[in-house]
Amino acid sequence: MSDHKVTIEGKYPGRYRFKGEFHQGAPSQPIRDDQGKLWGVTKPRRIVHVHALGAEGQFFQAIAEDRKLLATRCNNPDCEGKGTEYLPFRIHCPDCLGLMEVIDVTQRAIEGAQVYTYVITNRTGAFNTLDTPIRFIDIQIPGIATFLKGYMIGSGEPSIGLRVIPVFQQKPSYTIKDLAWVVQGTTESDLLEGWTFADK
Numbered sequence: 001m002s003d004h005k006v007t008i009e010g011k012y013p014g015r016y017r018f019k020g021e022f023h024q025g026a027p028s029q030p031i032r033d034d035q036g037k038l039w040g041v042t043k044p045r046r047i048v049h050v051h052a053l054g055a056e057g058q059f060f061q062a063i064a065e066d067r068k069l070l071a072t073r074c075n076n077p078d079c080e081g082k083g084t085e086y087l088p089f090r091i092h093c094p095d096c097l098g099l100m101e102v103i104d105v106t107q108r109a110i111e112g113a114q115v116y117t118y119v120i121t122n123r124t125g126a127f128n129t130l131d132t133p134i135r136f137i138d139i140q141i142p143g144i145a146t147f148l149k150g151y152m153i154g155s156g157e158p159s160i161g162l163r164v165i166p167v168f169q170q171k172p173s174y175t176i177k178d179l180a181w182v183v184q185g186t187t188e189s190d191l192l193e194g195w196t197f198a199d200k
């Protein structure tokens with residue numbers, strides 16, 4: 001089945017219309033019983049599911065295209081949680097519901113990200129697209145109030161307190177899988193093909 005391209009047209013604020021190819025077919029094949037009698041026919045169809053990213057689009061664009069890790073911070077002086085920083089990326093403050101400021105925490109992650117806890121599993125989400133066993137880690141970044149989930153690639157086993165560095169997929173999928181983590185000290189030549197460090 002061929003590639004697809006979907007774009008949006010936004011002529012009016014808050015309204016948009018999708019353009020593109022959402023349904024694709026492929027040639028049918030006969031289905032026969034054990035005597036060779038025609039029982040039915042396959043009708044392969046692919047449906048493109050659209051996942052809107054909303055204001056989180058900037059987070060995914062940063063990891064996919066700029067090799068940057070963005071977080072958010074509440075700057076509302078009237079908020080009890082003023083100054084609190086969040087990653088996973090969230091747009092609105094959970095305390096005051098105000099719009100938060102987007103901050104770049106790439107360097108902070110490079111200099112201080114640690115494994116808070118981890119799990120090693122052979123089962124992942126739909127379509128099993130990660131190599132198994134998967135080393136899922138919860139990442140603690142200095143100054144950030146929440147933990148980011150991620151996965152380790154390359155050599156090394158996760159452990160609590162392990163220092164890790166973010167790496168980015170060179171051919172992005174525009175999903176969270178574009179971001180992974182390696183043990184601190186991993187060099188460019190140790191990195192798995194297709195992955196790269198943040199720009200210096």
Ligand SMILES: [Zn+2]
Nearest residue numbers: 074079093096
């Ligand atoms: Zn707030």
